Amino acid sequence: MSATRSRLPEKTGSTADWIADALRSKIIQGRYKANDPLRQDILAEQLGVSKIPLREALVQLKAEGLVAFMPKRGAVVSPLSADEVQEIYTMRIALETVALEKAILRIRPADLIRARGVLEIIDGGADKTEWGDLNWEFHATLYRAARMPLLLNAIQRLHNNVLRYLIIYLDSLSAAGISQNEHWAILEACREKNVRQAISVLKRHLAKASGNLVSFLS
Structure with a gap:
């Protein structure tokens, strides 16, 4: 059982899946809040990954309802009404x-x-x-x-x-x-x-x- 996700998850599966796990954990824990920008250049540097798997991860999180792509803003944490x-x-x-x-x-x-x-x-x-x-x-x-x-x-x-x-x-x-x-x-x-x-x-x-x-x- 995973008792906590305060640290980054272990690098298992594809790079995109690992990135999605890391970002999902931060969103769920409230470290990234609704409407916070998810700038790909900054995230890529922080996670030590290229932008290609990072964008794949963001698209995956969009399908889960956690991320939205906004005109002129790029990816943001999706709010819920x-x-x-x-x-x-x-x-x-x-x-x-x-x-x-x-x-x-x-x-x-x-x-x-x-x-x-x-x-x-x-x-x-x-x-x-x-x-x-x-x-x-x-x-x-x-x-x-x-x-x-x-x-x-x-x-x-x-x-x-x-x-x-x-x-x-x-x-x-x-x-x-x-x-x-x-x-x-x-x-x-x-x-x-x-x-x-x-x-x-x-x-x-x-x-x-x-x-x-x-x-x-x-």
């Missing part, structure tokens, strides 16, 4: 409930142990740069049992798109405790193989996050 956040959470609720429903009867004891371990790390005082990775790892550990990798990838992209704002919201309004209680309730329902309860808590968990984040952005 309250309406877009609401739409993303509507999509997340639809996709994640399907993933959990398909997964819950296939979740192994080892998956439950891993998910519990992630929650215990969060309870132990993970900071906000760690929280994003840990939050995703908890949900993904449960959803992977569905054996639907395309669905999981779609969910992760939506998750990453709002996480940069959610981390700020949780940090500023001290809402992380409520979110964590819901995580434990989801895990308990999965342990009991209670599909209806697990989906009910997950829907409430995502709907609450959507409403709070929309209010925060508004």
Whole structure:
């Protein structure tokens, strides 16, 4: 499990993928904020790469909704409106409930142990740069049992798109405790193989996050 992404990710895969991972982490952590310019000459020098794979990485992040190309400005960190956040959470609720429903009867004891371990790390005082990775790892550990990798990838992209704002919201309004209680309730329902309860808590968990984040952005 990746506990934190405060440092640059290891250089695995293609150069463009590595650059995308590095920039994605900075955007999610809030180090690059909405509408911040992503100047290719500066980034290429900072990362020690050429502009060709850098542009490929920026195009990849554009497809994920994290980067926009603006006339006369070039690449910038894509902002999200309250309406877009609401739409993303509507999509997340639809996709994640399907993933959990398909997964819950296939979740192994080892998956439950891993998910519990992630929650215990969060309870132990993970900071906000760690929280994003840990939050995703908890949900993904449960959803992977569905054996639907395309669905999981779609969910992760939506998750990453709002996480940069959610981390700020949780940090500023001290809402992380409520979110964590819901995580434990989801895990308990999965342990009991209670599909209806697990989906009910997950829907409430995502709907609450959507409403709070929309209010925060508004």
